[in-house]
Amino acid sequence: MSCLGExxxxxxxxxxxxxxxxxxxxxxxxxxxCRSEVASLRMLKGRLRELAEQPARDEGAGDLPSSDFLSRxxxxxxxxxxxxxxxxxxxxxxxxxxxxLGTAPTPDSPWPPRSPVRHARPARPLRxxxxxxxxxxxxxxxxxALQVQPRRRYLxxxxxxxxxxxxxxxxxxxxxxxxxxxxxxxDKHAVEHALTSGDAPVTDPLTDPVNQVQVSPGP
Amino acid sequence: MxxxxxxxxxxxxxxxxxxxxxxxxxxxxxxxxxxxxxxxxSDPGAVGLLRAAADAARRVPYEGxxxxxxxxxxxxxxxxxxxxxxxxxxxRYGSGTGGGIWPAHTVQDTAAVTRATLDLLTRxxxxxxxxxxxxxxRRARVVEARRExxxxxxxxxxxxxxxxxxxxxxxxxxxRRVVAAGFSExxxxxxxxxxxxxxxxxxxxxxxxxxxxxxxxxxxxxxTGTATVWDDRLDRAELAGLRDEGWPxxxxxxxxxxxxxxxxxxxxxxxxxxxxxxxxxxxxxxQRGTLDQRVMSGWQRVVRHGRTVFxxxxxxxxxxxAGDGYVYTVLTDAPQGTADTVAASLPHETTSFGTRVSRxxxxxxxxxxxxx
Numbered sequence: 291m292s293c294l295g296e297x298x299x300x301x302x303x304x305x306x307x308x309x310x311x312x313x314x315x316x317x318x319x320x321x322x323x324c325r326s327e328v329a330s331l332r333m334l335k336g337r338l339r340e341l342a343e344q345p346a347r348d349e350g351a352g353d354l355p356s357s358d359f360l361s362r363x364x365x366x367x368x369x370x371x372x373x374x375x376x377x378x379x380x381x382x383x384x385x386x387x388x389x390x391l392g393t394a395p396t397p398d399s400p401w402p403p404r405s406p407v408r409h410a411r412p413a414r415p416l417r418x419x420x421x422x423x424x425x426x427x428x429x430x431x432x433x434x435a436l437q438v439q440p441r442r443r444y445l446x447x448x449x450x451x452x453x454x455x456x457x458x459x460x461x462x463x464x465x466x467x468x469x470x471x472x473x474x475x476x477d478k479h480a481v482e483h484a485l486t487s488g489d490a491p492v493t494d495p496l497t498d499p500v501n502q503v504q505v506s507p508g509p
Numbered sequence: 510m511x512x513x514x515x516x517x518x519x520x521x522x523x524x525x526x527x528x529x530x531x532x533x534x535x536x537x538x539x540x541x542x543x544x545x546x547x548x549x550x551s552d553p554g555a556v557g558l559l560r561a562a563a564d565a566a567r568r569v570p571y572e573g574x575x576x577x578x579x580x581x582x583x584x585x586x587x588x589x590x591x592x593x594x595x596x597x598x599x600x601r602y603g604s605g606t607g608g609g610i611w612p613a614h615t616v617q618d619t620a621a622v623t624r625a626t627l628d629l630l631t632r633x634x635x636x637x638x639x640x641x642x643x644x645x646x647r648r649a650r651v652v653e654a655r656r657e658x659x660x661x662x663x664x665x666x667x668x669x670x671x672x673x674x675x676x677x678x679x680x681x682x683x684x685r686r687v688v689a690a691g692f693s694e695x696x697x698x699x700x701x702x703x704x705x706x707x708x709x710x711x712x713x714x715x716x717x718x719x720x721x722x723x724x725x726x727x728x729x730x731x732x733t734g735t736a737t738v739w740d741d742r743l744d745r746a747e748l749a750g751l752r753d754e755g756w757p758x759x760x761x762x763x764x765x766x767x768x769x770x771x772x773x774x775x776x777x778x779x780x781x782x783x784x785x786x787x788x789x790x791x792x793x794x795x796q797r798g799t800l801d802q803r804v805m806s807g808w809q810r811v812v813r814h815g816r817t818v819f820x821x822x823x824x825x826x827x828x829x830x831a832g833d834g835y836v837y838t839v840l841t842d843a844p845q846g847t848a849d850t851v852a853a854s855l856p857h858e859t860t861s862f863g864t865r866v867s868r869x870x871x872x873x874x875x876x877x878x879x880x881x
Binding site for chain 2: 456457459460461462463464470471472473474475476478479480482483485486487
């Protein structure tokens with residue numbers, strides 16, 4: 291178990307205040323375990339940074355993760371520790387160095403090798419809400435990633451609202467018929483029907499407006 | 510043991526018979542036209558009589574009096590008019606009584622049974638001969654159209670001598686007469702060419718009184734007093750064109766009614782669709798527009814299949830319905846129920862969601878478009 295706990299990672303990341311930093315360094319001077327841990331952490335950070343820089347100059351780096359992804363990975367230990375802190379272990383983080391690329395525990399590591407179940411955990415902290423996040427002065431990549439999402443969401447919501455609004459308005463306006471109001475010419479229809487059905491072309495006494503007109507006999 | 514030997518060949522025979530019957534049924538089904546088998550039940554002689562009657566209507570000169578009667582549960586309506594026919598000149602009607610008062614005029618030669626309706630008649634009914642009888646003092650051959658259950662659906666009386674159809678009637682499923690039409694009196698003398706009096710045989714070329722002055726009658730009755738069927742007959746391609754434009758032109762209607770004729774008036778805003786099952790003629794007039802309900806006062810308003818139908822029963826049966834930008838006027842000699850059902854079954858609210866939205870979008874666009 292590391293003596294410094296969370297402060298150890300903070301030290302590596304250069305996040306400690308002046309006094310705290312001095313105290314941590316003093317501790318490192320007399321604690322081998324913590325020293326080796328800091329060394330391995332720094333080495334890991336250095337390697338990751340190298341990886342991030344490499345694609346720019348390396349041609350065959352297609353299989354390497356993007357710099358954005360790497361910066362997110364770099365920022366992960368803090369999130370992980372925050373999550374484990376949330377989980378109720380108090381100030382003493384159980385996995386200060388726990389990350390997706392988790393270093394193989396050194397032989398003298400005080401904590402046991404992680405079980406496969408634990409591997410799934412780091413995925414969760416990514417989803418922690420910004421409010422729950424502890425002091426975070428991590429590289430910009432993560433912040434950008436978090437800013438882009440709400441903006442896109444607003445865009446999508448706006449577009450959907452516009453689309454639905456216009457659609458609803460169109461539906462409401464398109465209700466009426468374009469056709470004019472008509473009244474069927476029953477007299478014409480009666481004669482046409484009679485002629486096609488082969489009967490006397492009689493108009494209909496009840497429905498026929500012709501009958502309301504006084505018909506005067508011809509000469 | 511004996512029993513088994515006796516029944517065995519019998520069973521084999523029945524299996525053979527069943528197999529043959531199945532094969533025949535299969536062949537009939539595969540031939541595709543179930544009407545063909547039904548048509549075979551019609552008596553060719555009876556069908557020939559009806560076919561000849563259509564020719565005789567054009568060929569035989571006569572004069573007499575025609576009637577047209579319809580029955581419903583409580584009452585009957587009759588129209589009758591003096592009539593005379595000169596081959597080539599058409600049928601001249603005198604002023605009628607009882608029904609619509611119609612000034613004297615001439616109509617084209619028409620027949621109750623045409624080639625198209627005869628096809629439908631033989632498809633839907635079995636047409637057979639019945640015992641001869643006498644009508645208008647003349648010997649008449651009787652042709653009966655029977656339903657599948659054997660009950661008569663229609664009867665035709667054809668003059669044994671001239672082949673002219675003297676009378677026809679429609680009978681409903683309960684056995685009551687629904688419509689009867691034909692001659693109440695007839696003589697085969699050639700009508701005088703220059704009769705002087707009004708009525709029977711009014712002088713042709715002289716506008717009969719009133720007719721030409723009546724609004725709305727110019728369409729069917731020209732100034733010379735001739736009523737004509739709408740000229741613009743729609744062929745298959747034109748009907749397909751109408752359907753593409755969104756006009757509702759169903760091929761079949763409930764009650765085995767099939768479209769056999771379609772016409773358009775000279776203005777082009779009304780389409781007349783003639784349906785028939787061979788006996789009953791159902792006319793559907795389709796007009797673009799919405800129904801002006803103020804003119805429907807005096808009509809009975811009923812709801813059929815969830816839509817409003819205006820109905821009216823007089824000499825003929827009327828039903829008016831509207832939907833989706835079209836107004837349908839159904840007119841038939843068949844019972845009122847047929848008219849109502851047809852009016853209710855005609856397409857309504859076919860406006861799809863997409864159509865309505867696109868129409869609305871077009872309207873919105875036209876209101877905001879400054880160049881419009």
